Amino acid sequence: MDNETVIYKTKSDLAYAEVRSRILSGALPPGSPLPQRQLAASLDMSLTPLREALKRLMTEGLVDLESHRDARVSTINAQEIRDFMDVRLALDPFAAQLAAERYTEADVVVMEEAFANLLPVTRTQGAAALSAHRDFHAAIYHATHNPRLIQLLDETWDQSDRYRRLGLAQPEGESLRAQDHAEHAELLRLVLAGQSEAARHLMEGHVRRSVISLAAESLTGE
Numbered sequence: 001m002d003n004e005t006v007i008y009k010t011k012s013d014l015a016y017a018e019v020r021s022r023i024l025s026g027a028l029p030p031g032s033p034l035p036q037r038q039l040a041a042s043l044d045m046s047l048t049p050l051r052e053a054l055k056r057l058m059t060e061g062l063v064d065l066e067s068h069r070d071a072r073v074s075t076i077n078a079q080e081i082r083d084f085m086d087v088r089l090a091l092d093p094f095a096a097q098l099a100a101e102r103y104t105e106a107d108v109v110v111m112e113e114a115f116a117n118l119l120p121v122t123r124t125q126g127a128a129a130l131s132a133h134r135d136f137h138a139a140i141y142h143a144t145h146n147p148r149l150i151q152l153l154d155e156t157w158d159q160s161d162r163y164r165r166l167g168l169a170q171p172e173g174e175s176l177r178a179q180d181h182a183e184h185a186e187l188l189r190l191v192l193a194g195q196s197e198a199a200r201h202l203m204e205g206h207v208r209r210s211v212i213s214l215a216a217e218s219l220t221g222e
Contacts, residue, residue: 011045015053018043023062023073024161034063034071060159076163084160088207091153092137096187096203099143100196107143108192114139115188120181130161136184140191180209 019039022028040050054071057063061080065071103111114136119129134157141153183206190199 011049012052012056015040015043015045015050016056019050019053020057020060020062023057024158026162028073030073030076030162032073034073036070062159081160081163084156084163085207087152087156088160088210089204091149091156092141092207093200093203095141095144095146095149095153096191097196097200098146098149099140100191100194100199102145103143103191104145107139111136111139111143111188111191115184118181118184140187143191180206183209 019028019034028034034054036047036050036054040047043050054063054065058065058071062074063071064074099107114132117132118136119132137157138154142150144150183202187199187202187206190202
C-alpha cells in the first residue's frame with residue numbers, strides 16, 4: 001500500500017477521502033469546526049468540491065452541515081456506538097463462521113501473517129495496535145469470499161474507527177486486554193480447524209469485550 005498512488009476521479013473525491021481520513025484518524029476530533037475556506041486552501045482546491053465532499057460526509061453521519069454555517073465534525077453519541085455494536089454482533093460472528101467453512105490456502109497465509117503482527121490493544125501500543133487488530137479481523141472476514149459481507153464490514157470498521165480510538169483512551173484492565181489478545185489465537189485456531197460454530201460463538205464474545213465496547217461504556221456510564 002505504501003507504494004500505491006491513489007488516483008481520484010474528481011477533486012470532490014479527493015476532498016472526501018482526505019477529510020474523512022482526518023476525521024476517522026482523530027486528527028479532526030469530534031465537535032471540531034471545519035472552516036471551509038481554510039480547509040479548501042489546505043487541500044489546494046476551491047470551495048465547490050469541498051462542499052460536495054462535506055455533503056457526502058454528512059450522509060455518513062461524520063459531519064454536521066447547516067446552511068450558511070461552517071461545518072463541524074459530528075459529535076460522538078451513545079446511540080450511534082450502540083448501533084455499531086449491533087451491526088458488528090450481527091456480522092462479525094457470521095463472518096467467522098463462514099471463514100471457517102470457506103477459507104483457502106491463500107487465506108491461511110494472510111491470516112497467519114496478520115496474527116503474527118498483532119499487538120495487545122492498549123494505550124501503550126496505541127494506533128499501531130488498532131491497525132494490526134483491524135488487519136487481523138479483515139483477514140478473517142475476507143476469507144468468507146462473500147463480497148457483500150466484506151464490503152459491509154469494511155464500511156462498519158471504517159466508520160467506527162473513531163469510537164475505537166475513544167475506547168483505547170479508557171482505563172483498561174491488563175487481564176481483559178490480555179484475554180482479548182489470547183482470543184485472537186483461539187479464533188484463528190478454530191477457523192483453521194473448520195470449527196465454524198465455535199468460531200462464531202467466540203467471535204460474539206470477543207466483540208462484546210472489544211475496545212469499542214469500552215467506548216460504549218464510557219458514553220453510557222454502564
